[in-house]
Amino acid sequence: MKKIFLLAALIGFSPIFSQERDQIRERDEISPDNSWLKVGITGGVPVGDANNASSFALGxxxxxQYLFNPNIAIGIASGYTNYFGKDGFDDFGVIPAAGFFRYYFTPSGLFLGTDIGYxxxxNVENNDGxxxxxxxxxYHNRDWNIYAYYQNTFLETDMDIQNVGVGVTYNIRFN
Incomplete structure (x- = not known):
């Protein structure tokens, strides 16, 4: 008899549970409040090995980006960074294929993040990346991100392509 009452109670509460699942599903759907495209530019100064061959990096x-909650975001990142050659070196570049993670302390304000990938x-001989x-x-707000970064590509040879700089991105909301 106890099992029948338990079963009846669970069936009676199932609309409540399914409503919670539907609300969770609605929050997980892509919307302008949790997902957007970031497009921007970066400018930096080559450091380390790259400083010997380049004077400036522009990207x-x-x-x-997908925002799990108001503080944590993940996504994919790409682009192109051109290293302008100096002293007889040709220009070369890096095209990242990376995932990224960001932690936003507040809805507008400080953030920390990192990209990791390949x-x-x-235009570098004997090296694919x-x-x-x-x-x-x-710093971020609803529309803009302004940040300082350190970019490093650990090449398969004994050199790295690195630069330190600043970037600005604009958030394009998905509708």
């Missing part, structure tokens, strides 16, 4: 940044290298990391610290 385009594109990201797709950096494809252009390597591990790509790009930690960032910056």
């Amino acid at each position: 385009a940044d594109i990201r797709g 950096g494809f290298v252009t 390597g591990l790509y990391v790009n930690p960032q610290i910056g």
Whole structure:
């Protein structure tokens, strides 16, 4: 008899549970409040090995972001960073294929994040690329992100392509 009452109670409460599942599903759907495309530019100064061959780095940044909650976001990142050659060196570049993580302390304000993936290298002989990391610290609001970064591509040879700089991205909301 207890099992029948328990079963009846569960069936009676099932609309409540299914309503909670539906609300969770609605929050998980892509919306302008939790997902957007970030498009921007970066500019930096080559450091380490890259400083010997380049005087300036200029890049385009594109990201797709999903916000799990008001503080944690993940996404994919790509773009192109061009390193302008100096002293007889040709220009070369890095095309990242990376995932990223960001932690937003408040809805507008400080954030910390990093990109991790593979950096494809252009115009460098005997090298396809390597591990790509790009930690960032910056300021954000609903529409803009302004940040400082350190970008490093660990090449398969004994050199790294690194730069330190600033970036700005604009958030394009999904509708």
